[in-house]
Amino acid sequence: MSGSQDNSVGIVKPQRFDHRDTFALQSGQTLQGFSLVYETYGALNENKDNAVLICHALSGNHHAAGWHSAADRKPGWWDQCIGPGKAIDTNLFFVVSLNNLGGCDGSTGPNSIDPATGEAFGSAFPTVTVSDWVKSQALLADYVGIQRFAAVIGGSLGGMQALQWAIDYPNRLYAAVVIASAANLTAQNIAFNELARQAILTDENFRKGDYYADASTPSHGLMLARMIGHVTYLSDNGMDNRFGRDLRSGDLAVGENVQFEVESYLNYQGRAFTEKFDANTYLLMTRALDYFDPARTSNNNLSQALADVTAKFMIVSFTSDWRFSTQRSTEIVDALIASNKDVVSAVIESEHGHDSFLLPLPRYIETLKTYLQCLHQAHCTSDSLAAEA
Amino acid sequence: MRSDLALIANLINREARVLDLGCGEGELLAALQKEKAVKGYGLDRDANNILTCITKGVNVIDQDLDNGLANFPDDSFDMVIMTETLQSVRDPKNLMKEMLRIGQECIVTFPNFGHWRCRAQLALTGRMPVSQHLPYFWHDTPNIRLCTFNDFESFCAEERFHIIERRVVNVSHQESSILNLIPNFFGVYAFYRLGRPQ
Numbered sequence: 136m137s138g139s140q141d142n143s144v145g146i147v148k149p150q151r152f153d154h155r156d157t158f159a160l161q162s163g164q165t166l167q168g169f170s171l172v173y174e175t176y177g178a179l180n181e182n183k184d185n186a187v188l189i190c191h192a193l194s195g196n197h198h199a200a201g202w203h204s205a206a207d208r209k210p211g212w213w214d215q216c217i218g219p220g221k222a223i224d225t226n227l228f229f230v231v232s233l234n235n236l237g238g239c240d241g242s243t244g245p246n247s248i249d250p251a252t253g254e255a256f257g258s259a260f261p262t263v264t265v266s267d268w269v270k271s272q273a274l275l276a277d278y279v280g281i282q283r284f285a286a287v288i289g290g291s292l293g294g295m296q297a298l299q300w301a302i303d304y305p306n307r308l309y310a311a312v313v314i315a316s317a318a319n320l321t322a323q324n325i326a327f328n329e330l331a332r333q334a335i336l337t338d339e340n341f342r343k344g345d346y347y348a349d350a351s352t353p354s355h356g357l358m359l360a361r362m363i364g365h366v367t368y369l370s371d372n373g374m375d376n377r378f379g380r381d382l383r384s385g386d387l388a389v390g391e392n393v394q395f396e397v398e399s400y401l402n403y404q405g406r407a408f409t410e411k412f413d414a415n416t417y418l419l420m421t422r423a424l425d426y427f428d429p430a431r432t433s434n435n436n437l438s439q440a441l442a443d444v445t446a447k448f449m450i451v452s453f454t455s456d457w458r459f460s461t462q463r464s465t466e467i468v469d470a471l472i473a474s475n476k477d478v479v480s481a482v483i484e485s486e487h488g489h490d491s492f493l494l495p496l497p498r499y500i501e502t503l504k505t506y507l508q509c510l511h512q513a514h515c516t517s518d519s520l521a522a523e524a
Numbered sequence: 525m526r527s528d529l530a531l532i533a534n535l536i537n538r539e540a541r542v543l544d545l546g547c548g549e550g551e552l553l554a555a556l557q558k559e560k561a562v563k564g565y566g567l568d569r570d571a572n573n574i575l576t577c578i579t580k581g582v583n584v585i586d587q588d589l590d591n592g593l594a595n596f597p598d599d600s601f602d603m604v605i606m607t608e609t610l611q612s613v614r615d616p617k618n619l620m621k622e623m624l625r626i627g628q629e630c631i632v633t634f635p636n637f638g639h640w641r642c643r644a645q646l647a648l649t650g651r652m653p654v655s656q657h658l659p660y661f662w663h664d665t666p667n668i669r670l671c672t673f674n675d676f677e678s679f680c681a682e683e684r685f686h687i688i689e690r691r692v693v694n695v696s697h698q699e700s701s702i703l704n705l706i707p708n709f710f711g712v713y714a715f716y717r718l719g720r721p722q
């Protein structure tokens with residue numbers, strides 16, 4: 136474990152929620168129960184009104200903050216934002232973070248054993264949508280004893296879940312915080328996902344998704360998928376400032392054994408990803424992204440889709456994010472205004488592209504923190520400190 | 525309520541839908557929400573203003589007026605307000621057209637460059653006026669579209685913007701009879717309530 140402990144939630148232990156009933160999915164398929172792994176940080180107050188749900192993005196999981204053991208090299212994926220005194224302040228809020236259904240970090244997913252066959256689901260794992268996730272998260276909330284979240288918060292694909300929460304369960308959240316997200320993907324965005332999927336699907340080790348019993352997995356395809364995605368999460372300027380044309384090795388004068396720093400970085404990131412992620416889950420997550428379109432059943436009119444929403448919204452975007460551009464956030468803001476909802480928005484200057492939402496950019500953190508503090512004052516009873524003691 | 529805010533609040537119906545362009549720290553919308561139960565939204569670009577609006581419970585949208593208002597549908601607001609911002613936008617004509625497309629009516633307030641102090645400074649010192657209501661030097665001023673009340677009114681006539689009402693105030697936002705004697709000479713700020721071309 137490295138870094139400061141001062142404002143960390145410290146050592147955390149994943150928990151598990153087992154849903155034993157049949158779970159009907161949007162596709163019409165069913166799962167005979169499922170498990171979700173989750174973590175919590177901070178304390179639930181007596182009135183149980185200070186809970187916040189964190190929804191993860193494509194490659195995220197339940198481990199959003201703190202450390203699993205003293206030997207960990209890195210804390211949870213959103214440790215920059217979650218902890219005592221941080222933007223999502225665990226002195227105020229009880230934070231719930233889960234690994235989504237279909238994930239590969241302990242929740243039921245393609246790499247889990249299908250009770251019907253005794254083998255891994257693989258290709259038999261059903262299609263899961265953002266609505267399905269939200270429904271499973273509501274069951275988790277029931278289990279943890281939370282009737283209404285103070286806020287549901289997510290970036291990117293996580294922001295889509297926050298938006299869907301506000302639509303599907305209007306009475307179960309006070310606020311939705313939608314960061315670097317969109318109400319649906321553009322053709323270009325779907326195209327990048329399809330490139331990533333083809334990289335996996337055409338890997339000879341993919342074997343239609345049933346590779347768990349084999350010695351080899353489609354790690355090469357998954358690596359390529361991640362590399363494609365990763366480039367789109369950065370910006371031209373950001374990459375130039377970070378890597379420029381610097382060489383890792385070789386000599387450009389003779390053109391031998393040349394490796395640019397950016398190549399080395401991407402290869403490293405791609406390879407590292409294959410050690411912790413599952414190709415079937417990557418396919419499932421990108422499809423959930425592509426299919427998400429809450430306005431589709433409302434004449435493609437987003438404000439109509441938001442008609443019954445009662446949650447307040449905060450919409451955040453980043454100037455250099457071209458995969459989920461500010462324009463896409465503005466569409467959500469406009470639809471919320473058109474349907475008379477409460478909304479605040481912030482467009483944060485950043486050169487770090489889509490990845491900005493994971494970075495400790497001062498204005499971003501301060502805006503999020505201020506919004507959540509005001510939300511806490513307005514909606515949460517203040518016995519969280521007492522409950523902690 | 526602050527006197528300038530009260531002047532505007534008097535022109536707003538209860539529970540109106542209000543859009544405030546360049547809402548600053550959100551005082552107007554906060555007051556209108558409290559006193560008139562309006563549904564208000566404010567546009568601003570300043571990070572600190574946005575934070576202050578959030579703490580006041582004002583719906584603040586991070587949007588640059590110079591990029592236009594095309595994202596707002598026709599007739600989507602009862603009143604569109606722009607206080608002391610007209611003088612710093614790039615394209616006041618199109619912005620005002622947009623305001624009257626989005627809103628049934630609009631309120632525009634701005635500082636008077638025809639005030640006697642401005643005239644006196646330019647005439648007597650030969651230098652660009654710097655005063656309490658226009659506190660900038662020529663090289664650092666955000667006010668790139670300064671005008672007098674007379675300029676504004678002939679502009680409205682040319683564009684056929686309908687001036688429903690005009691209120692002229694001093695530097696403390698107080699009305700008085702002397703101001704209305706020669707408004708373009710004594711008035712510091714004017715509040716114009718405008719309607720669509722007739």
